[in-house]
Amino acid sequence: MFSKACEYAMRAAVYIAKCSMEGKRVAVKEVAEATDIPEAFASKVLQRLARAGLVDSLRGKKGGFSMSASQQKRSLYEIVTLFEGEAYFNSCVLGLPVCSSQNPCPLHYQVVGLRDALKKSLQQTTIRKAATEVVDAGARLRFSSEDDESH
Amino acid sequence: MFSKACEYAMRAAVYIAKCSMEGKRVAVKEVAEATDIPEAFASKVLQRLARAGLVDSLRGKKGGFSMSASQQKRSLYEIVTLFEGEAYFNSCVLGLPVCSSQNPCPLHYQVVGLRDALKKSLQQTTIRKAATEVVDAGARLRFSSEDDESH
């Protein structure tokens, strides 16, 4: 449904938010392990999130990534559009360059409403809210449980 | 949202259905032109649809593609899963290998319902129905209108 980069970005962002809520700055290495992302790729994804202002990064010893309260309030939609582009939610399901109520493709009415609902759902879901699911409901950001990290 | 191959497959299938409803068999060349798909790629996509039994193909002079009444009744969902895989609608939005109500990711409840609705909508939409939209409501399968095909 979404690209790997986008999936990774969401997992990483939620993990960083969770850490920031606990007042902890995290390094790429930890984010990568906690969310099952290849470390070097995680680094690229986080660079992109940082350049977009969705996370803060600090270089050097004791550096790492964090999210301010206002960053935690940004929506998952912002992450998705950063990696998939606005077109993901706006362009024609059949790939036509023009498709609207004026000029619909045969699936326009069929699909547009549902896709808009998905869009709105992601717009209304803050990164912080997703992080809270992890803390409160034990929702996961990686396959294996946090118990068997074995370190 | 969907891959090019999948978009092409849906456009091509709907066009072939429309032609078959008019009792006309069509060649790749015509399908490609009518739906704005690169011809060689259209050929590959149609081969795949044919192997999957979603369209009939006939070689040789007067050959081409067509869809029987029962093929026209197949759903768009079948085309999508042929090109995107079942996983498209079933796997975790965040890309986790395991994600269910037992073991949800932080977006599980948020997104799963909407994606299921999209799935059902595609399952309930037959290729024939989409083709009827084109015939009855003038819905389009390519950018420019059919008037300016200039031939």
Add this chain to the structure above:
DNA sequence: TCATAAAAGGATATTTTTGTCTTTTTTTAA
């Protein structure tokens, strides 16, 4: 039977996505 039209199949090319590795810059603290 032979030329022609069409799909099928195979090979190849291009672009994008995914993933890795190495070097550089920045910061901290000893």
Add this chain to the structure above:
DNA sequence: TTAAAAAAAGACAAAAATATCCTTTTATGA
């Protein structure tokens, strides 16, 4: 001031998706 730790940046590699081209097989009709 220097070693260590961390992100940033750049180069590269591998895989997948997209796209094109060429050959082979099949059917038709003259």
